[in-house]
Amino acid sequence: MSDIAVKKLAEMINAPVEVLLKQLQDAGIQVSGPDAWITDAQKFTLLAHIRQGTTTTTNSGNKITLKRRSTSEMTVGAGGPRGKTVSVEVRHKKTFATGGQSHEPSHDAAPASPVAAAGARVSRTEELARQLSAERQAREAAIHKTEQDRRQLEAKRMEQRQPAEIVKEVVAEPPQQPAPIAQPVVEPIVVPVAEKVVVKEPMVAPPPALVKPVAAVVAASVVTVAPVAPVVATPAVASNAITPNDNLSAREQRDVVVAAAREEAASALKRRPSKLKPKPSLAPREVVDTREVVETVEPEVEKVVVVASTVVEKYSEATPSDDKKSDKKPAKSKVTGRGGREELHVPSSGGNRSGKGKGKSGGRRDAFKPDSRQQNNNNAKHGFEKPTAPVVKEIEIPTTIVVSDLAQKLAIRATDIIKAMMKMGMMMTINQAIDQDTAILVTEELGHKAKPMQEMDDAALLAVMMGQDVTEYAVKPRPPVVTIMGHVDHGKTSLLDYIRKTRVAAGEAGGITQHIGAYHVDTDHGTVTFLDTPGHAAFTQMRQRGARVTDIIILIVAADDGVMPQTKEAIKHAKAAGVPMVVAINKIDKQGADPDKVLSELSQYEVNTEAWGGDVPVVQISAKTGQGIDALLETLLLVAEVQELTAAVDSPATGHVIEASIEKGRGAVATVLVRSGTLRRGDLLLCGAEYGRVRAMFDENGRPVKEAGPSIPVAVLGLSAAPEAGDEVVVLNDERKAREIAELRREKQRDTRFAAQHVSKSEDFFTQVKASERAQVNVLIKADVQGSVEALRSELLSLSTDEVEVRIVAAGVGGISASDVDHASASKATMIAFNVRTDATARKTAADNGVTIRYYSIIYEVIDDIKSVMSGLLSPEVREVFVGLAEVREVFRSSELGQVAGCLVVDGAMRRSLPIRVLRDNVVIFNGELESLRRHRDDVKEVHMGTECGIAVKDYNDVRKGDSIECYEKIEVARKI
The missing domain is CATH 1.10.10 (Arc Repressor Mutant, subunit A)
Incomplete structure (x- = not known):
């Protein structure tokens, strides 16, 4: 041992510092405070002082508690076979305070805290145990004598009690009815003792039907229950019990009385009539648990309040003489009225069904229910009543x-x-x-x-379903997801082909099925998952959905071509998504390659490469020879390691739909890229508005797999329908909830579709019909700057008329690419290239698809050409052209033609195939056509000015002398806007 501080010694022996300082002072050891040091000699001096028992403490919590338990039996009820024997368990607990201080036993007394070393504590306990040994023997003798006196007193009281008196104290019953048991009233006679007593609820056999009030007798504390009204116990009553012990406090007396009352209530609740023995009469059973407040005043100012609960349960059984089973009697309850009186209440329902019950109980029931017959008649009616007021929902x-x-x-x-x-x-x-x-x-x-309705959004409902915290699962590194972007003809496809050729096992054609769109490559440094996004729009749409499908973007730039429009668009996509880039300068083996020029052009678009002091890695590769491919893969894994890409492996799988289709014989097939967790066969999958269990999974090579981890693409079968590309994928456990979320999303889609198609008014309907009849001119605009795009858009939209509408299907900045040509071909649009040009691939695609590309440098030329296109869609205008005019000089009758007009052509020429008008006083009176045109009885096709002719008008016989016949021609004239 060595010197130690007082505070440290107190912590070692688990004692308060103040108590230890007091003990040191009593032992004659002078210390300055808790931080003072004591030597080994002082420790032995303190230990000797403690062993001598001379140490005093000021801590009232230093106590020693002794417990004892004893079991005895007692007989309750009348003597003979109707009596019963119950077991009574008495628990004793006494707490002694060290240092000779007085201590009052209490339920809350805790064992004394140690104040010295372990050796001193054991010695003090042994000494106290020896001192208490003699007291325990004397106490046991006193308890034995108290038990004998209690049994004698109980037997004497039970002999004096009469059932008739018990019944009379509760309620006066008619003489025809069996006397019920009166409610026992608890009268505690408190006998203070030197020990605290806890009465355990006795376990008894089922008692007979007639139960008399009993007294719960407890060793060393007597609680007597007498069948009298609640009274205040006087010293005279208390003198009938055993002489109290002065060491029992008022609190312990109250606890003893309460425990006895509770024991009596619990034992009474367990009394049930035995169905094996016949009963001579219908005897109601009472379960006593009275709620009375009894004040017990002792000779010295002690006051004990006892609260007990009473619940009365009564039921009847058939007598041995009855051949039929009697009806059950209704339960009766006693309610305390004013002044503490108890009133008997009988329920209006129940009892005998027809009010004609056998026995004497019927008279009692009728006394309480004078209108029972009328009530029974009313109850016989049906319960339905026709509503008199309209139901408001x-x-x-x-x-x-x-x-x-x-x-x-x-x-x-x-x-x-x-x-x-x-x-x-x-x-x-x-x-x-x-x-x-x-x-x-x-x-x-x-x-x-x-x-x-306060509707829960599908996202909120899904969040509730995904209540598990993914942080409770262990996370592990996952492979990166890489998207390759760049301008056309810069070697993107060649790079993918070379990676597949060198990294895919031999014997597998192509290394990947084309419809998957994603595959992973195993390298010496790890696994890389490549995502093939054919269109920038699809890539942007996935970013807008908030799905971090891509972790790294490979930006491919041709060394001999430099930064091109699609390269700029890829840079914008990467910056908008916040995804790191790796620049791959391709075609370095080609003549005229200038990588420095590429780096210079990239710096103009805020792409600072490592060679120029930035943080964007640059790798020079050749997709044709394979130069730099390994370095590119190592760079990708290095960037992924810097990002610390991790995912929970054992959690429910989440991911995104890359693409989806309907295949013959397989149904809906969705390509899913797992983002976190593990997707297993049989999991319940929710993809957007579709759900289903995974029936089968296939990897990018078409081989079946049982599970897929993070960053692994698989084709999934088993969904209800093909989901949309970009939909989020989650695995749920509750199929009903998954169906509910899917139906909620479908309902939203349906409502959106209905709202778009909804026509609420008739004028809207006619407006839409008129709009559907209009011709449309679809235009796709590509310009050099954004300002030109906006100007062209506004000017062309202003050309729309009631007959022709101009619709801009797409507009953007940059050269025309093959994807733009495909878009224009799908929408049947005219492509306008304003100060931009088309590459060779786009020109070939346009020629194959029959897409018209118009090049302009002046905005007015664009407007004029679009007007011409719109004019070509307008319906032509029909015009009438004057041909000739003839005057009627004479009218003849012909048996073959009827009325014939002899005319002189005064202007133009008259043609037989053209329509005519008959004018009288310069007013048109008939429109028709010529039936016959003759000159000297010969049919002619045309008669010129100054020549006479005969004209027969078809279906008109009212031609008069002096009329004029006009010949005209209808021609169509194209309109212009």
Whole structure:
């Protein structure tokens, strides 16, 4: 041992510092404070002082508690076979304070805290145990004598009690009825003792039907229950019990009385009549648990309050003489009225079914129910009553609701809702959706109440379903997901082909199925997953959905071509998504390659490479020879390591849909890229608005797999339908919840579609019909700067008329690429290249697809050409051209032709194949055609000016002398805008 500080010694022996300082002072050791040091000699001096028992402590919590338990038996009830024997367990606990201080036993007394070393504590305990040994023997003798006296007193009291007196104290019963048991009232006679007693609830056999009040007798504490009204115990009553012990406190006396009352209530609740023995009469059973407050005043100012609970349960059984089973009696309860009186209440329902029960109990029931016959007659009627007022329903209306669903909620016919909406000026069908405000107005119009529904969004519902915290799963590094982007003809496809050729096992054609769109490559340094995004729009759409599908972007730039428009677009995509880039300068083996020029051009677009002091890695490669491919893969893994890409492996899988399709014989096939967790066969998958269990999974080589970890693409079978590309994929455990979320998303899509197609007014309908009849000119604009794009857009949109509409399908900055040509071909659009040109691939694609590309440098030329295209879509204008005029000089009759007019051509020429007009006083009176045109009885096709001729007008016989016949021609003239 060595010197030690007082505070440290107190911590070692688990004693308060103040107590240890006091002990040191009593032992004659002078210390300055808790930080003072004591030697080994002082420690031995302190230990000797403690062993001598001379140390005093000021801590009242230093106590020693002794416990003892004893079991005895007692007989309750009448003597003979109707009595019963119960076991009583008495628990004793006494706490002694060290240092000779007085201590009052209490439930809350805790064992004394150690104040010295372990050796001193053991010695003091042994000494106290020897001192208490003699006291224990004397106490046991006193308890034995108390038990004998208690049994004698109980036997004497039970002999004096009479059942008739017990019944009379509760309620006066008619003489015909069996006497019920009076409610026992607890009268505690408190006998203080030197020990605290806890009475355990006795375990007894089922008692007979007639139970008399008993007294719970406890060793060393006597609690007597007498069948008298609640009274205040006097010293005279207390003198009948055993002489109290002065060492029992008032609190312990109260605890003893409460424990005895509870024991009596619990034992009474367990009394049940034995069904094996016949009963001579119908005897109601009482379970006593009285709620009375009894004040016990002792000769010295001790006051004990005892609270007990009473629950009365009564039931009847058939007598041995009855052949039939008697009906069950209703339960009766006693309620305390004013002044502490107890009133007997009988329920109005129950009892004998017809009010004609056998035995004497029927008279008692009739006394309490004078109108029982009338009540029985009323109960015999059916319970349905026709409502006298209209039923007003209160429903919740979602954001949109179909008319049929609203009718179902209101429990009315859909035609009633349609009629109400017609009165409000809205034409609806049963399958049309209406908005929330309209539905509320219609509901209130029909006399019901409606309120907006607090709908849980599908994202919130999914968050509730995904309640598990992924942080509780162990995370591990995952392979990076890499997207290759760049300008066309810069070697993107060649790079992918070379990686597949050198990194895929031999014997597998192509190394990847084309529709997968994603594959992973195993290298010496790790695994890399490549994602093939054929269009920039698809890549951007995935970024907008918030899915971090791509971790790294490889930006490929040709060394001989430099930065091109699609290269700029790829840079914008990467910066907008916040994804790191790795620049791969391709075609370094080609003549005219200038990598420094590429780095200079990239710096103009804020791409600072490592060679120029930035943080963007640059790798020079040749997709044709394979030069630098290994360095590129190592760089990708290095960037991924810097990003610390990790994912939980054992958690439920999450990911995104790369693409989806419907295949014959396989159904819906979705290509899923797992982001975290492990996707296993049999998992319940939720993909956007579709769900289903994974029936089978295939890797990029078409081989079946059982599971897929993070950053691994697989083709999944088993979904209800093909999801949309870019949808989020999650694995759920509850199929019902998955179906609910999928249906909620489908409903939103349906409501959106209905809202777009909804026509609420007739004028809107005619406007749409008129708009559908208009011709459209689809235009795709590519310009050099954004300002030119905006100018062209606004000017061309202003050219739209009621007959022809100009629609801009796409507009962008940069040269025309093959993807732009494909877009224009799909939308049947005219491509406008304003100060930009088209590469060879795009020109070839345009020639193959028949897409027209127009090059302009002046904006007015663009407007004029678009006007010409629009004019070509206009319907032509029909015009009438004057041909000739003839005057009627004479009218003849012909048996073959009827009326024939002899005319002189005064202007132009008259042609037989053209339509004519008959004018009288310069007013057109007939429009028709020539039936015959003759000159000297010969049919001719044309008669010129100054020549006479005969004209027969078809279907007209009212030609008069002096009329004029005009010949004209209808021609179509193209209109212009």
